Amino acid sequence: MLTRKLFRTALRYKAQFLSMVLMIAIGTGVFLGFHIEWKSLEQNADAFLRETKYADYRLYSESGFTEDDLRSVRGIAGVDAASRFLSIPAAVKGTSSSVALQVTENAAVSSPLVMSGAAYDENGDGIWLSDRFADENGIRLGDTLTLTYLGLEISGPVVGLIKSGENMICVADENQLMPDFARFGFAYVSPQKLAGVLGTVYYPQFHLLSGLEKTVLEDRLRAATGTTLLVTAKEEHIAYAGMQSEAEEGKTMGAVLPVLFLGIAVLTMVTTMHRIAANEKVQIGTLKALGFRDRRILLHYASYGLAIGLAGSALGVALGCLIASFIIGPSGMMSTYLDLPAWKLVMPGFCIPVVLASLAFLTLISYLSVKRMLRGTAADALRPYTPKAVRKSAVESLPLWSRLSFGTRWNIRDILRHKSRSAMTLLGVFGCMLLLVGGLGMRDTMERFLSMLDRDISHYRTKLLLTESAMLPGGVGVLYILITALAREYELSLAIGWRTCIVSIALTLGVSLLVSRMVARKNKKIDMVEALKDAA
Incomplete structure (x- = not known):
């Protein structure tokens, strides 16, 4: 009742x-x-970072690290594993996209996670490419990929599609807010392959696995190497810091x-x-x-x-x-920011009691x-x-x-x-x-913030990033075409001869600054002839 x-x-x-x-x-x-x-x-990010041996500390040196430095660092008590590491920007030949080309000497530190294809081989001749970059650009296993760096070509078959803890948030630099795999990705090659192209490999980074406190590690590094090195913890790296944020x-x-x-x-x-x-x-x-x-x-x-x-x-x-x-999911909002291999839902233990x-x-x-x-x-x-x-x-x-x-x-x-x-x-x-x-109010605040960032702080419409090869003789024509395209887009008067452009670019790097200023001044016509004459 x-x-x-x-x-x-x-x-x-x-x-x-x-x-x-x-x-x-x-x-x-x-x-x-x-x-x-x-x-x-x-949970998903931590499991991924453990699987890819994400480095706890990164050491930097402009002069590069030698084999002797590697032996000294590996001998430090509390350092579980160490590897010399290199990451350089490389352009994909025939396209407008680029990748962060990375090399690790020791697969036990900062290694890629192979999603499909061959396992990473430290002596291999192929290229291990980001799976999302490959998907966005129509690249398949077995395709031949050619990367250019300093006028040199690094060519090889795509033998594996990978993800990387180092590139869990894959952005070109700190100015890029969100990943764009159609234009920028990452790739791994073996040390032997890169050395075969460049003749030698310059390693400006050390990646370490260690449970030591940062101050303790710095003291032991100073004692072992006799120099003061720049040391950053994983909490300062964009991938880990972005995930924690x-x-x-x-x-x-x-x-x-x-x-x-x-x-x-x-x-x-x-x-x-x-x-x-x-x-x-x-x-x-x-x-x-x-x-x-x-x-x-x-x-x-x-x-x-x-x-x-x-x-x-x-x-x-x-x-x-x-x-x-x-x-959280393969097609969820967070997948546009983080590149993870698995998206599993996990409930904290205190939720059910609450x-x-x-x-x-x-x-x-x-x-x-x-x-x-x-x-x-x-x-x-x-x-x-x-x-x-x-x-x-x-x-x-x-x-x-x-x-x-x-x-x-x-x-x-x-x-x-x-x-x-x-x-x-x-x-x-x-x-x-x-x-x-x-x-x-949160929505209006974010819209106002983005508007202020785009219009009041960043006084440019386009940012031009030049690779090292752009200033070499072979890159002069590409740069001239790029300047011409920008001038046409922003309705800038461009009346300059081919010979003048070659001489100006060959003599000074100041053309980069001029291009930046040209793009920064929106809605204004710049007389490129006079500007380039002054620089020359």
Whole structure:
């Protein structure tokens, strides 16, 4: 009988019940979604970095590191593995794209993860290419790829498609905010292959696996090598730092937004259950008069909160997984920033206890709302609910009080009579407005920030990055064509002879600065003839 009464009551107060279920579902969903997001990001990224032997420390030297330096570093207590490492920008011949061409002497440090094709061979003759770069540019296993660096060509078959912890966030430099695999990727070659093309390999980096503190490692490096080296920890590298930044954002969102949603849901629960208990006071008294024990009546009305909590939590779990999968996944938002081999959803261990605690709290609210109605005898419970009497307030003593309408005075008295309910309503409205203003304000703030970054800070429309080969004789024609194309795009007057361009570029690197200034001055015509004459 009481079960049927539960459904009848839910149907009677369907608007209130539905609002509470939705608020709990949204709160639980946002809570689980963002916490699953940051936990999944950390777990997947950490597993990937461990698998690719991501370096704990990076050492830099302009003069390069020798074999003797390598032996000295490997002999330091606390250094588990070390490898000389090289990363150079190389252009893909016949295209406008480029790659970070990387070499590691020791596959136990900063090695690639082969997704398909042959395993990485330190003595191999092929090229291991980023799988996403290959996919964006239509490159397949077995295709011959030619890379150019300093006028030299590095050619070989694509023997493997890879991912790399070093390039988990694959950007050309700090000015590139988001990866663009159609234009920039990464590739690995063996030390022997690069040495065969260049004659020798210059290694400006050391990559180390070590659990030592940075200060301790610096002291031991100084003692072992006799020089002071630039040492950076993995927390300072863009791949690890970017991943940690995204995880911290997820933790922040998971700690702030769910509190607001669940807080509003709890306030709605308190006010709604108080009204239901007040409206059903006569029914509560009737049940008590019919012989139902107080405990059974309390459990019946407490089941209202439990049912609402279960329905909202079930929807919230589904919503949370949907939110997390929308962010974390092969086609999710995070995949445009991070290049990971696996995207598995992982829930933090504290999420289930928090959801169960919220269920218990909602049940407790329903229990306490009815408990006061059961005080006294059945005859007391059968009496209709009467609001508590209040004294004349200070507001009613004001001269303006008599000029107010009856409805306004009624509302003011009702607010003063039910102070707690009014305070909860005020907090609920405050929370809702906070979410609205915060969400819309965040969007407007980001749009204003990007606008300020593009127009007020970065005073250029195009950034021209010249490779070393661009200044060699073979690259002069390419540079001239590029300048001509830019001039045509921005409607700049270009009246210059081929011979003048060759002489100017061959004599000085100042042409790079001129090109930068040309692009920076948008919507203005620059007389390229006079500018290049001055530089010459």
